[in-house]
Amino acid sequence: MPSHLSADHPPAQPPGRGSVDALISQARRLKGDVDAVRRDAQDDGSDPRGRWERALCDLALHQLNDLDEHLAQLRDGPPPVAVYAGAEALAPAAPGGRPHGEPLGRVGSAEWNLLTDEATWSGELYQLLGRDPAAPPLTLDELPSLVLDADRPRLTAMVTDCLVDAKPIDGEFRVVRPDGTLRTVHMMGEPVLGADGGTDAMWAVLRDVSELRRSQRTERETRDSLQHHRHRAQTEHRLAVEFQEAVLPPWRGSARPPHRGHPGLDLAAHYLPASTSTLIGGDWYDALELSDGDTLLSVGDLTGHGPTVTSEMAMLLGALRGMAMAGTGPGRLMALLNQLLDATAQPALGSAVCCRYRPATRTLVWAQAGHPAPLLFRDGTGRVLDAPDGVLLGATSSAVYGQAEETLKAGDLLLLHTDGLGPRRAGPATVRRLLGLAPRLGGARTAQDCVRTVVEEFGENEREDDACVLVARIA
Incomplete structure (x- = not known):
């Protein structure tokens, strides 16, 4: 003031x-x-x-x-202040009923007269510092006694700069109130110069x-x-993407895989990330030539997102490849995968479809675990293959999985997909939309053209969940 x-x-x-x-x-x-x-x-x-x-x-x-x-x-103007001059001074009540001795308590003011050694504090400052209004205001030498030890040098430097060099005060320090509470106080002030240019007094506004x-x-x-x-x-997203790219076949994007290793098949696949999450899910697809000349085709999905799910997917896919290479049939393979998932440290649920294609006889043997069945397109029409028995992977340790067999013809198109392709709880509608693509798929020249048609139909960035599509054309 x-x-x-x-x-x-x-x-x-x-x-x-x-x-x-x-x-x-x-x-x-x-x-x-x-x-x-x-x-x-x-x-x-x-x-x-x-x-x-x-x-x-x-x-x-x-x-x-x-x-x-x-x-x-x-608006109300400065209230009368309590001045210590050897006797107690009581402030009158302010208009509106709020006593000036009982102010807001957030902002107080003070003035220290260096000539008379008198100190003047407003009632707000008493309340701010938690001191008895009847007590005399502290002098500049006594003020540091309220301040936290670590902050006393700061207060001393501010006051010295003001009194000696006539610099304005603008800084903060912490005070310890008599009740032990710690408060942070911001102090702004200026020197009051006398006629000879020396500092006669210092005034300050202190704010809690x-x-x-x-x-x-x-x-x-x-x-x-x-x-x-x-x-x-x-970071998790980057790790999950790198992990997924390292595990899935190198033709995981829009490129076609090499024909070598997949005799009698034109293969293409595509992974479609969810548009509502930045985390990678547990969807996979795979195509692998086996030691006896057969080809393994599979797609699957583990519940959840993130690095943990991606690592579990990698474990499951590695086990699937190894057991298939050892000659395990699709039904038995699903049962073993179910036991593996049930025994993991972090139990999870998953769905999968596993197909073993024999090019010599154009025979498809397959099994499923709670997963959408493959779609077969022939002569411009499509149908859903009749699914053998199979529950979700990880649902029960004693599950038994059946097998089904289908004889294919040259020119047939087999489509495998995960259920994230369409909206949630819209499985039948998604299948109907896929079957409705039969004329366009039948007129496609390559498996990659078929995958592109499916992606265009369902949108590249409009899914609630991750999805995979794998297409195999029979030569």
């Missing part, structure tokens, strides 16, 4: 009461709007973004509360910024947590 001792500080005229009231009304409306946004911000403690948004709203509310209080003080700093710290911590969460998600 301007000193009566300073000829350089003419008394300021307060702004018009009406204009300040209008600002107070605007500030309070804005507080209500921010508080509404804060209530709408969901924060169940598990979402870093939700915690960060809530922290920002809390910080904005603290700042608006300060603005409201400061404008109210500006503890809650503001707490909100800023919370916002900073939640922002850092959100950034860490995003970085972790990006």
Whole structure:
């Protein structure tokens, strides 16, 4: 507050009461709007973004509360202060019923007269520092006794710069109140110069910024947590993609696999990531020439997303390849995969279809575990192969899986897919859409053209879950 001792500080005229009231009304409306946004911000403690948004709203509310209080003080004008001059001075009540000795407590003022060694504190400062209003105000030499030991050099430096070099004060320190609570105080002040240019006094405004700093710290911590969460998600996504690309065949994208190793088949496949998640799922496809000349065709899906699921998918696919190479039939292979998944440290559920194609007789032997059956397209029409018995992998350790056999013809097209291709709980509708592509698939020249047709039909980026499509044309 301007000193009566300073000829350089003419008394300021307060702004018009009406204009300040209008600002107070605007500030309070804005507080209500921010508080509404804060209530709408969901924060169940598990979402870093939700915690960060809530922290920002809390910080904005603290700042608006300060603005409201400061404008109210500006409107009401400076209250009478308690001056210690050897006797207790009691402040009268302010208009509206709030005693000046019982102020808002967030902002207080003080003046130290170096000529008379008198100190003047406002009632707000007593409340801010938790001191008895009947006690004498502390001198500049006594003030550091309230300050935390680690912050005393900072306060001393600020006061020395002000008194010796006439520098303005602008800094923070922590005070320990008589009840043991710790508060952060922001102090702004100026020297009051005498006629000879020397410092006669110092005045200061002290503000309790503890809650503001707490909100800023919370916002900073939640922002850092959100950034860490995003970085972790990006890292997990990158690892899962690299893992998946290392496990799935090198022709996992839009390229066709080499004919060598898949006699009598024109193969193509495509992996379609989910558009609603940045995490990779557990979908796979595979085509592998076996030691006896047969070809293994499979697609499958493990529940969940992320590196853990991707690693389990890799384990399952490796086991599938190894057992198929050893001559295990599709039905028995599904049963062994089920036991393997049931015995893993982190149990999961999965679905799969496994086909063994014998080019010499154009025979397809296959089994399924809770998975959509392969679709067979012939002569411009399509149908679903009759599925043998089979439950989800990992559902029960004693499951038995049947086998089915289908004789194929030259020109037939076999389509395998995972259930993420269409909307959730829309399995029959997805199959009908696929069967409706029969005329276009029948007119396609290559398996890759067929895959491209399926992707165009279902959209490259419009799925709730990952999906795989594998097409085999019989030569």
